[in-house]
Amino acid sequence: MxxxxxxxxxxxxxxxxxxxxxxxxxxxxxxxxxxxxxxxxxxxxxxxxxxxxxxxxxxxxxxxVDGPGGYFQVALAKPNIRAVVEHMLYESADAVTGPDHPPGCLAVQGALTCGDAAESIKQELVARRAKGEQDLRERFERAIAEGELPEGSDAADLAAYLSAILQGMAVQAAGGTTREQVRKIAEMALRTWPPPPDLATV
Amino acid sequence: MxxxxxxxxxxxxxxxxxxxxxxxxxxxxxxxxxxxxxxxxxxxxxxxxxxxxxxxxxxxxxxxVDGPGGYFQVALAKPNIRAVVEHMLYESADAVTGPDHPPGCLAVQGALTCGDAAESIKQELVARRAKGEQDLRERFERAIAEGELPEGSDAADLAAYLSAILQGMAVQAAGGTTREQVRKIAEMALRTWPPPPDLATV
DNA sequence: CCAATTTCCTACCGATCGTTAGATAAGTGA
DNA sequence: TCACTTATCTAACGATCGGTAGGAAATTGG
The missing domain is CATH 1.10.10.60 (Homeodomain-like)
Known part of the structure; x- marks a missing residue:
């Protein structure tokens, strides 16, 4: 042949x-x-x-996703929820400010908005981000089941909250914020972790 | 004539x-x-x-900026720092999910990345976001001077942290997250506010 | 009514967009 | 060596990009 x-x-x-x-x-x-x-x-x-x-x-x-963005799945696999969140925040801070590649996160800035022709790409990225948040939610559900989080904690809310912080760090990085400054954001988020459940809704 | x-x-x-x-x-x-x-x-x-x-x-x-994004300056003018942050988070949650306009924030999604031709627009947006963060920082500095925040609080770090959360909410909204869900992110951020200073660096 | 000014619309500009013909070159198997 | 297959290149495709001539239409002041 x-x-x-x-x-x-x-x-x-x-x-x-x-x-x-x-x-x-x-x-x-x-x-x-x-x-x-x-x-x-x-x-x-x-x-x-x-x-x-x-x-x-x-x-x-x-x-x-399974190169520079691979830290996400690595973090999810950590044995306890504190380690998951720590790893997720710190590794993300470093990933979005890595010196050997563009700043920010492809899943965020690949097509946050776009013209009609790129609509399906935008939707793909929306779906990927949603999948990441869903994975996070499932990990939080497990942690709640294992008693690792305060009673009344809502896994979906925690996942949305952490996702927003990660995405916010990506936006900051895309705008040129330094690694040190983005790391500080991660540290502050971690300092307040976990957010207590809303007692009014329990 | x-x-x-x-x-x-x-x-x-x-x-x-x-x-x-x-x-x-x-x-x-x-x-x-x-x-x-x-x-x-x-x-x-x-x-x-x-x-x-x-x-x-x-x-x-x-x-x-002085229409749909006007809530930012309104929030800055609140008399105490708690009210500033509350207003900023809640109004932002509503602004990025307003039913009468596109979701998200123009300053974030107008040109987070772009080709060479739009580089100056991207830089303009970077500068606008930095200005917002700077305004926030100055407001935190005042709050610290007035004893409204825990001793050792860093105004720049607080501003970066809050900015990241606001931008993260904007990304979530741009991806179609509902107003209710984005509001929950705001509530969770507020529930942990203010993040305590890093005692290790004091 | 007429000159001056400004906006209106149609039609077009060159450049770039993503994509592809069509010819040639470089390899494999017989 | 020769057919076959696949990659290479130059050159082009139609569509759209941002932007503009050029002339008709609508107003004002004289």
């Missing part, structure tokens, strides 16, 4: 470079010309290897 | 409609065609009245 001409670039490396571009410019802000230039390949090579811009973004997002 | 043909549309109303478009699609995602269609005017009318896309955005942003 004929194998054809071998590819002259490393698909995985090229995808990683595409990730950097999407990460710093967002889905809409990253043009195909931006991407091919950074990836060091021509447009037809990009399309042959990755389909189209949308598919390329989705592949880059997958790579992000 | 000849006065010329009178304008057939209300500039202020048109600007408000442009604001809605930028708010929901972001600076890059909002095309001139989107804008003119929503504003009910033609392209030459838009350019004659507002200069260009960038100027239009800046004018819409000004309108946003």
């Amino acid at each position: 004929a194998m054809g001409r071998p590819r002259e670039f490393d698909v995985d490396k090229a995808l990683d470079l595409a990730l950097q571009v999407f990460w710093s410019k967002g889905y809409e802000g990253a043009s195909i010309a931006d991407l091919t230039e950074t990836m060091g390949i021509t447009k037809p090579s990009l399309y042959a290897a990755f389909g189209n811009k949308e598919e390329l973004f989705r592949k880059a997002l997958d790579k992000y | 000849a006065m010329g043909r009178p304008r057939e549309f209300d500039v202020d109303k048109a600007l408000d409609l442009a604001l809605q478009v930028f708010w929901s699609k972001g600076y890059e995602g909002a095309s001139i065609a989107d804008l003119t269609e929503t504003m009910g005017i033609t392209k030459p009318s838009l350019y004659a009245a507002f200069g260009n896309k960038e100027e239009l955005f800046r004018k819409a942003l000004d309108k946003y």
Whole structure:
């Protein structure tokens, strides 16, 4: 069987470079010309290897989630809830201000708003963030069942609250806030953790 | 002196409609065609009245800041720091989930990331957010001077922390989170307020 | 009524958008 | 060597991007 001409670039490396571009410019802000230039390949090579811009973004997002964004699942797997939240906050602070990649979080800034053409990408990111919050909620439910959190604690509320803090740190980082300052946000959130349940609703 | 043909549309109303478009699609995602269609005017009318896309955005942003975003300054003016933070959190929760306008916050989602052409708009938004945080910091400094916050409290850290929570709520809202859920985030943040100073650094 | 001024609209500008033909080059298997 | 397959490149596609000429229409002051 004929194998054809071998590819002259490393698909995985090229995808990683595409990730950097999407990460710093967002889905809409990253043009195909931006991407091919950074990836060091021509447009037809990009399309042959990755389909189209949308598919390329989705592949880059997958790579992000279990690469730079992998700390999230690592944190979820910690044995006690305090460790989960600590890890989540500290690692997130470092992740959104990492010196070797763009600041912020791809899942937040990839397409927080967009034109009609990118609507499905925006929805994908909404769904990913919701999934992360849902995972967090389930982890909190377990912690509540195991008596690790104050009686009356609401897992869904805790998950929404922590998600908001993480996303807020990502926005700060995207705006150029330093690692040290973002770490302080994480520390302050942790200093008040866990938020007591609303006694009025118990 | 000849006065010329009178304008057939209300500039202020048109600007408000442009604001809605930028708010929901972001600076890059909002095309001139989107804008003119929503504003009910033609392209030459838009350019004659507002200069260009960038100027239009800046004018819409000004309108946003002292319209839908006006709660921020209102909160800052509250007489005690508890009222400032309460108002800031609750009004923000309602503002980013208002039923009569797009969800989220223009200063966050207008251009969190973008291509090269929109870089100056992104920087403008970064500066606006930084200004808000700075205002907050000054308000906390005053509160500390007046003995309203625990000894050792750091005004800059408190401002960064609260800013992050507000921005996190905006991200949540942009993703479709309901008003009730965002309000719960505000309530939880308030329940733990104020975060105690880090005793290790005192 | 006429000149001056300003807004209106249609039609278009060059540049860039994402995407793809079509030809050529480089490899494999027979 | 020759067919086959796949990657490479240049060059282009139609659509849309932000922005603008140029002329008709509507107002004012004379």
